[in-house]
Amino acid sequence: MDILIQTIGDIINADLGSPLAAFIALLLVSLAILGFMSLTAGGLSFIERRVAGRMQSRIGPNRVGPQGILQFMADGLKCAQKEDLIPDGADRLLFKLAPVLCFIGVFGTFAVLPWGNGFFASELNVGLLYLMSVTSLVVIGMLMAGWSSNNKWSLLGGMRSAAQMVSYEIPVALSLLPVILLCGSLSFKELIGAQGAMPWDWNILNSPFTFISFFIFFLAALAEGNRTPFDIPEGESELVAGYCTEYSGLRFVFFFFAEWANLYVIGAVAAAVFLGGGHLPFGLESDIVSLLVFFAKSFFMVFIIIWLRWTLPRFRVDQMMTLCWKTLIPLSFVMLFGQAITLLIYHELTFLQSIVSLVLFAICVLVGVKFVSRVLVNIKEQKYKMMHTLTGS
C-alpha cells in the first residue's frame, strides 16, 4: 500500500498544474485510504475477538479461512443479505441518513491523519481542529438514529450516547491544547516534525503536564469512541442495543464499521500528537520505515484499548458523567495553564526541559520494569499453584 501512496504522491507533486490530474490523483488516494480503513475495521473486529478469546481462555473465531481471519468478510456478507427494515412511524429520511453521518464522521478524519512522516492525504494547517469538528458528525448521526427510530430504547440510547460523546469531546480537545502550545501548530505535519526520535524528545515527556494530558486524552478518547469501560450506549443489559436497536442489515454494519475504524483513529492521533509519530533514531528513517513505525505505535495503542475492554468492568452512567465534568475537564484546564507557565519557564531556562524529560523517561522505564516483573511473578505463582492443585499436595 505504501508504494501505491508513494507513486500517487509523486503524481500529485508532478501535475499540480492540471486540475483533472490532481483530482484523479486525490480520488485514488482517498480510495486507497478507504480500502485501508475497511481492512483495518474488519481486521480489528477479528483481532478483538481473538484477543478476547485468548484473555478469557476460549478460542474465538477460527473457522473461516486460516485461523478464522476471513471471519469479518463472512459477517459482512451475512449482514448484506439481511432485509433492510424501517420500522413503523420512523422518520424515514433521518433513519437513512444516520448511518451515513456516522460513517462520514470517522472516514473524514482519515483525510488529515498522517501516514508515517512522509505522506499526508491533506496537509491541512488546521488539521487538529478539523479532526475535532468532523468527529462531531458521529454524535449527530447517533442522535438522528435514536430519534428517527420511533423506539423508546433507541431514543434513550441515542440521548445517552450523545450526552456522553459531547461531554467527553471537551476533555479530548482540551488535553490536546498543551501539545498545541508546545508545538505552535495545528497541522499534523508540524506536530510530528516538532518531535524527535528518542523517547525523551516526544511530546508526552516534554513536561509533567503533557504527560498527564496524554492520559486524559486517552481516557476521554475511549469514552468518545464508546469503548469499555465507557460503553454505556451499548449497555446491552440496560438499553438492548441503544441507538441502533431498530437497524438491520448493512445500515447496522456501517455503525460498527465506523466504530472499529475509530479505534485506529484514536491510536493514530495518540501516536502522532504524543508519541513521536514515525521518527526513528540513528538515521534509519525513510518514508516507508516511518510508516511502519507509525503503524506499530498506532496498533500498539489499539491493542491497549482492546486489552482494557476485557480487563475492566463498565462504569455507571452517573459515575461516568461525574468523572468527565468534575475531574477530567478541571484537570485539563490545570494542564493547559501548567503547560503555558512551563513554556514561559523553559524559554528562560532551556536546560531545564532536557532534565525534566529525562527524569520523566526514567520514571516511565521504572514503571515498565516494575510492571514486567510483577507479571513474571504472577505467572510463576500461578504455575506453582496449578502444580500443587494438580498433584493434590
Place this chain on the structure above:
Amino acid sequence: MYLDFASIAIFLVLGFAFVLIGLAVTGLIRPHRPSRLKSQTYECGEKPEGPGRVQFNLRFYLIAFLFVIFDVEIVFIYPVAAVFKDFIASGHGLLAFAEIAIFVGILLVAMLYAWRMGALRWMNDLSVSLKEKAS
C-alpha cells in the same frame, strides 16, 4: 493549500457515496418482504405501548448547553494556542498568557456556577436541587 481542502471535500463525498453505493449494490441480493409485524418497533417482544418518542430527562438539555459553551471556547482557544510560542519568542509571553487566563477564567467562573447550582449532578432530581439552592 487549496488542494488540501479539495482533498477533504473528496473524502467527504466519497464517504457519502460509499454508503449509498454499498446499500444500492446489496439491494440486489437482499430480500424485501415487508409485513406489519416485522415493521413493529422492538419492545422486548411485547406490543409497542404508546408513542416511541417519549419525554426524556431535562438534564440532557443542560449537558448540551454546557457543551456548546465549552465547544465554542475551544474553537476560539485553538488558534490562540497555536501562536502562543511566537508570542513567547517575541517577548510578549506573559501578555498572551494573561489574555488566555482571562478568557478561560470567565468560563471557569461560569462552570463553577453551574456546578454549584447542581447542573453537573446526574442522579438527583434537578428541580429539587435547584429549589434547595434557591431557599
